[in-house]
Amino acid sequence: MKTIQSIFNFYLNGSIHVALAVAALVKLTFLKFEILEDNTYVYFSFVGAIVAYNFVKYATISKLYHKRLTKSMTGIKILTGACLIVFVYFAFQVSIDTLMYMIPFISLTVLYTVPVFPNKKNLRSVAGIKIFIIGVTWTGITVLIPILYAEGNLGSDMIIEIIQRFLFIVVIMLPFEIRDLQYDNKELETIPQKIGITRTKVFGSILLVFFLSLTVFKDALSFTEILTTVLITIISLLFLWGTEKKQSEYFCSFWVESIPIMWLFILVLMQSLFG
Known part of the structure; x- marks a missing residue:
């Protein structure tokens, strides 16, 4: 039993689960816009997410992860190094344009962690912007770049999808903000x-209303798109309101981070049922 738990903890602490969430959102974008590709960018984003998240989490060890620094750190370093090698390999498989599009988001990730500002500050320590930096980065990696990677231009539906994805990511980050109240400076x-736990949930609920409402403005609107968006809105809302300051160890790190994977699963299921 301890072995299974150790493997599961390594799966979470090594950022494999969050990387699957990133890859799921990338695949979601390709399926939504019926973009046919060989999944190179999906794999590219998956290994890149592992490298990026482990860099952010462990480059400067926070209180949140200090308790988890056990023998698994060696394994996490090996995993990160291996993923970095694979990431470089896939970098040669995608276009130069795609790599250029990624530069701003990679730069945000570095600035988020490395103290390059006065008083040895990084972007994470700048008041009030942490959650929005993550939202911009995830949106860029999972929507904007995949569309530019495959299509080369943006249509009105794609712009709406970008806005929706940003709202969605900000909302699913709110449970983490509530969890980290006891750790964050x-x-x-x-x-x-700033506004307390209850008002944070209300704020997230309002964002989800906008997220859902934007769907009706899409030109290529289908029953599958509507039903999928309604279901993932309900799921996100349930997790948001189910969040407490004191929560189980895996509530955010596994269940909340599973929401993008649930979204992909729902879309695939709806497409298979209704076409």
Whole structure:
């Protein structure tokens, strides 16, 4: 039993689960816009997410992860190094344009972690912007770049999808902000720190209303798109309101991070049922 738990913890702490969530959102974009490709960018984003998240989490060890630094750190370093090699391999498989599009988002990830600003600050320590940096980065990697990678231009439906994805990512980050209330410095001025837990949930609910409402403005609107968006809105809402300051160890790190994977599963299921 301990062996299974150790493997599961390594799966979470090594950022494999969150990387699957990133890859799921990339695949979701390709399926939504019926983009046929060989999954190279999906694999590219998966290994890139492992490298990026492990860099952010472990480059400067936070209180949140300090308790988890056990023998698994060696395995995480090996995993990250192997994924970096694979990431470089896939970098030669995608176009130069795709790599150029990624530069701003890679730069945000580095600036998020490395203290390059006055008083040795990084972007994560700048008051009030942490959650929005993550939203911009995830949106860029999972929607904007995949569309440009395959299509080369943006239509109105794609712009709506970009806005929706940003709103969705901000909402699913709110449970993490609530969880981290006991760890985050007050100077960060996160949303729960500024307005409290209940108002944070109300704020997230309002964002989900906008997220759902934007669907009706899409030109290529289908029953599958409507039903899928309604279902993932309900799921996100349930997890948002089910979040507490004191929660189980895996509530955010596994269940909330599974929401993008659930979204992909729902879309595939709806497409198979209704075409």
